[in-house]
Amino acid sequence: MLGLDKKDTSLLIIVAILTLLAPFILNPFPAGSAMAQFNAGYPDLMQRFVIFGIFAIGFNILFGLTGYLSFGHAAFLGVGSYSAVWMFKLLSYNVIPAIALSVVVAALFALLIGYVSLRRSGIYFSILTLAFAQMSFALAYSVLSNPKFNLTNGETGLQVYADDPQIFHRDSLPDMPHLFGLSMRSTYKLDIGAWSFDFNVGYYLCAVIMMVMFYLAIRIFRSPFGMMLRAVKSNQQRMNYTGLNPRPYTLAAFVISGMYAGLAGGLMAAMDPLAGAERMQWTASGEVVLMTILGGAGTLIGPVLGAGFIKYFENIFSKINDTILHQWFSFLPDGIEDFMVFIVHPFIGKGWHLTLGILFMLVVIFLPGGLVEGGQRLGNWLRNRGKRSGEAKTKHEPAE
């Protein structure tokens, strides 16, 4: 279907079903119950899942295929957000031109930065992209927000004001980002028994775009172009000797992944018409690296999983507090209960980043393939165990 083989089609269908049914899947607990705080099916968070999913898919096209580790991808995200908000300010709140411009501007930016950075590889490339991103951050934060020429509105962040031109804005249209009149914030609430599910327009727009982007990523992975990118990763020298110039391929990959990031930034602004410089800071770039590695770099589904995983646990872990911990461990004797709470306390609430850092280190050390590799190993192990118990049990298998 759609030029994909059977395996990829089923993968795409699974992703489509999961994203479309996300409001159900992420809300397994009845509203108002004690477990309701672990529900993730509210629009704001679901939007973040898919937007960061797009961001990570794009990052993976560069890092997963070519092995070039960019530490400055957040710059494109930020640029995308800024251009989208400018579209809102100048034209109207319609999201289509905003998203289109954010992709185009991010592509131009990526072309410029990529052209310069890709002259070097390895660690130099990482540091160059990092330097560019930090420079963009500094530009957005202070340089481009002076009274004479205010492009980014500095610390406050760029937003739409009442006296902006908005030349295509009509009174009949909602005063927030919309798709031809359909507001991004409008939500249909469905109550079934004790459960309540939110169906949000913004989420579904992002979800549909993410599926299209996911499909494109599959096509890129399976195309001759994708093979070339893998060749860049495995042995650039050999590629040179066969008479191929890797530069155009890596640059194309860089621009494509920059466009993905710009799209994510544009969508972010479309969900909440505000763009701030902190989106471009290098910690934000680090976050998408974390997502991709955690999920599994170089795999199709890994980055999406990683993005979902990090955003979900960021949200959940930061909500847990000592009271909840005491409830959980209340089956233990008092002294041990306090001790357990004391042990777990640094890792929850504001300590979520500590958990994330440790998890990330463990993944890099023991599971370089991320969650996807973990799943595969687990599957293999189960299969082998099943096989072995079926066959003769005396057979020795070599370690590894």
Add this chain to the structure above:
Amino acid sequence: MDAIILQILNGLDKGSAYALIALGLTLIFGTLGVVNFAHGALFMIGAFCAVTVQRLLNLSFQTVDETQKDFLGNPLKVDTPYVEAWFGPEIGAAIIDWSVPLALVFAIPIMLAVGYAMERGLIKHFYKRPHADQILVTFGLAIVLQEIIKYFFGANPIQTPEPSALKGSLDIGLMLGFDPNAIIYPIWRLVYFTFSVVIIGGVFAFLQFTTFGMVVRAGMADRETVGLLGINIDKRFTIMFGIAAGVAGLAGVMYGPLNPPNYHMGMDFLVLSFVVVVVGGMGSLPGAVAAGFLLGVLESFASTTWATTTIPGINQIIIYLVAIIILLTRPRGLMGRKGVMED
């Protein structure tokens, strides 16, 4: 003229910090071939060594002083630090006052131990892995260290004042024959600069004039051959990692009075220090030091009113701009050697 000297001086303290961190980064990179993203965290840990020492010295017990009354007429409770009780009030107060320099003594073994543990416990397993993996795992480690410090010390900057004898500023202009008040320079910055020069000189002397240093340099040039000669080069490299951690830590201890330490100060310095290393030339120790001071001074010149009115915000981006230009025109950096990291 005096304005130029003032800007050069202003750049020296930041430049010293850049140079010290970049020196450590280059030491690690040159010996072990590892890109250490956690080096900024080591700088930060050093700064928090000073905070810890200051807190330890200020540990005190309460006594009720019957001779003094507070405004309600109750006897006043007086906090006496233990050091004052043990060594007498004057010496005790002096010890507390000099807590930052004293922290150096405390920080050296700690930083060496942290560096040693880091290399043996984590980095050792990453020599054969790609550079990207090394970057990622040390990046993760940096996050973890940073969050641990945040857990114990909170997110706010903590003041670590310099000794009162070294507070205030010096009128350097007067000594050089300019008008009074033309070049006013805080004493502690001068101390920091001198300190960093001493440390840098010490590291270079250690590498240049001791047998140990000679072996390490030989190992940097050709690790395999040195290993074949029956020398345990890995052990020496581990010690070098400890020393690099120590340099970063000491830089952090002394930096506290200039800028109150907070848990993410390491990350802020790290990005710039990487840029410094790249500008200086990957693997070149003199290059790292020179680039550190050079970029520090450049940054200070870019912060003058004249520069910021000509090009607004130039001080924020000058270092990155210079780095990009240098990488494009001289890809090996200012003093980079051939064959280092040229994959």
